Amino acid sequence: MHDSAEEMPTALDPLEQQMVAFFVDGVRVIGLPPSIGQIYGLLFISRQPLALDDLVKRLEMSKGSVSQGLRTLKTLGAVREVTATDAADRKTYYEPAVELKRLVGGFIREQILPHLLSGTEKAESIRSLAANHPDQEQRTFLINRISRLDKWMRSGRRMLPIIQRILGE
Amino acid sequence: MHDSAEEMPTALDPLEQQMVAFFVDGVRVIGLPPSIGQIYGLLFISRQPLALDDLVKRLEMSKGSVSQGLRTLKTLGAVREVTATDAADRKTYYEPAVELKRLVGGFIREQILPHLLSGTEKAESIRSLAANHPDQEQRTFLINRISRLDKWMRSGRRMLPIIQRILGE
DNA sequence: AAGTTTGTTCAAAAAAGTTTGAACAAGCGG
DNA sequence: CCGCTTGTTCAAACTTTTTTGAACAAACTT
Numbered sequence: 001m002h003d004s005a006e007e008m009p010t011a012l013d014p015l016e017q018q019m020v021a022f023f024v025d026g027v028r029v030i031g032l033p034p035s036i037g038q039i040y041g042l043l044f045i046s047r048q049p050l051a052l053d054d055l056v057k058r059l060e061m062s063k064g065s066v067s068q069g070l071r072t073l074k075t076l077g078a079v080r081e082v083t084a085t086d087a088a089d090r091k092t093y094y095e096p097a098v099e100l101k102r103l104v105g106g107f108i109r110e111q112i113l114p115h116l117l118s119g120t121e122k123a124e125s126i127r128s129l130a131a132n133h134p135d136q137e138q139r140t141f142l143i144n145r146i147s148r149l150d151k152w153m154r155s156g157r158r159m160l161p162i163i164q165r166i167l168g169e
Numbered sequence: 170m171h172d173s174a175e176e177m178p179t180a181l182d183p184l185e186q187q188m189v190a191f192f193v194d195g196v197r198v199i200g201l202p203p204s205i206g207q208i209y210g211l212l213f214i215s216r217q218p219l220a221l222d223d224l225v226k227r228l229e230m231s232k233g234s235v236s237q238g239l240r241t242l243k244t245l246g247a248v249r250e251v252t253a254t255d256a257a258d259r260k261t262y263y264e265p266a267v268e269l270k271r272l273v274g275g276f277i278r279e280q281i282l283p284h285l286l287s288g289t290e291k292a293e294s295i296r297s298l299a300a301n302h303p304d305q306e307q308r309t310f311l312i313n314r315i316s317r318l319d320k321w322m323r324s325g326r327r328m329l330p331i332i333q334r335i336l337g338e
Numbered sequence: 339a340a341g342t343t344t345g346t347t348c349a350a351a352a353a354a355g356t357t358t359g360a361a362c363a364a365g366c367g368g
Numbered sequence: 369c370c371g372c373t374t375g376t377t378c379a380a381a382c383t384t385t386t387t388t389g390a391a392c393a394a395a396c397t398t
Contacts (some may be wrong), residue, residue, distance in 0.1 A: 015298045062358045100321050115198050129184045151267050220397045
């Protein structure tokens with residue numbers, strides 16, 4: 001296919017750059033790689049949904065990174081797929097989820113909850129190790145400490161729905 | 170000085186290993202290096218406070234790592250220094266802070282709040298960039314999106330004290 | 339004052355994480 | 369069927385973070 005009527009500018013303008021940088025910093029806080037911040041940042045400041053190919057060109061990033069980044073963002077519920085209005089266009093376009101509730105919800109579901117659940121299990125397994133300790137005093141101390149872990153996990157789980165409710169506005 | 174009467178065992182027993190592994194995983198979630206999890210984990214399961222030197226020996230970790238790890242843990246308020254009961258002993262001993270409130274409070278203060286504050290500033294600076302955009306419609310869109318960032322930061326700041334209150338029991 | 343203990347610093351080595359790009363898969367259109 | 373478009377996968381290259389260990393500092397002991 002030849003050049004389309006509309007040519008996409010290649011470099012990011014200063015506003016876009018700043019927004020991308022903002023989200024690169026942002027996602028780092030939650031332990032995600034820069035590429036994901038770049039992708040989400042550009043989607044966030046773009047009026048129309050963008051396809052993988054657009055992101056590759058405008059961010060000067062490899063197809064592989066964009067593909068993987070989009071997958072992570074989808075899993076987190078941080079982007080939505082939209083299909084082109086033009087039926088001949090087979091590309092999948094993406095737009096950002098911009099509701100804090102949704103973003104935090106995805107993060108909690110994917111990154112926090114699994115850890116709280118597996119943490120509870122691990123604490124239980126550690127507790128059973130401690131139960132065998134020969135010295136009575138030491139055993140009491142150990143079980144006491146380990147119970148604390150369990151309390152932490154419980155507090156965490158109690159807190160999640162509250163956080164989500166507050167962010168629901 | 171010659172060998173003391175009490176010889177510290179060198180390797181971790183299975184319980185200690187599990188506890189250390191538990192916290193290595195735990196601190197990873199909040200973006201801290203494994204060494205810090207190891208240190209906190211061993212302190213957490215130890216009945217008596219431990220000195221830098223004890224941690225080096227028992228964790229088979231370099232003095233440098235333990236020194237830096239303890240500094241971070243102090244900054245986070247996750248460990249407390251205690252001075253030896255024996256006045257001749259010049260070492261500083263450490264015990265873990267085990268109150269969830271305190272741990273989360275330190276994390277929020279050191280890792281979350283700074284980002285929320287600088288994020289608010291950056292959003293403001295991006296907003297002023299957008300205010301110059303020539304196209305009226307596009308400008309409106311941009312300012313709208315950017316305002317959302319500000320709302321996110323605000324929601325975050327509102328949430329922190331609530332989290333802390335809930336964890337206070 | 340010289341040696342010992344306790345702890346910090348920081349450059350370099352090692353480990354872990356991220357990105358790239360070439361190869362591959364799947365579907366469409368002629 | 370063949371070529372083109374769209375997207376995924378994954379080993380290797382690259383980047384960043386973490387850890388190490390040797391050098392240094394401070395403070396005590398003899």
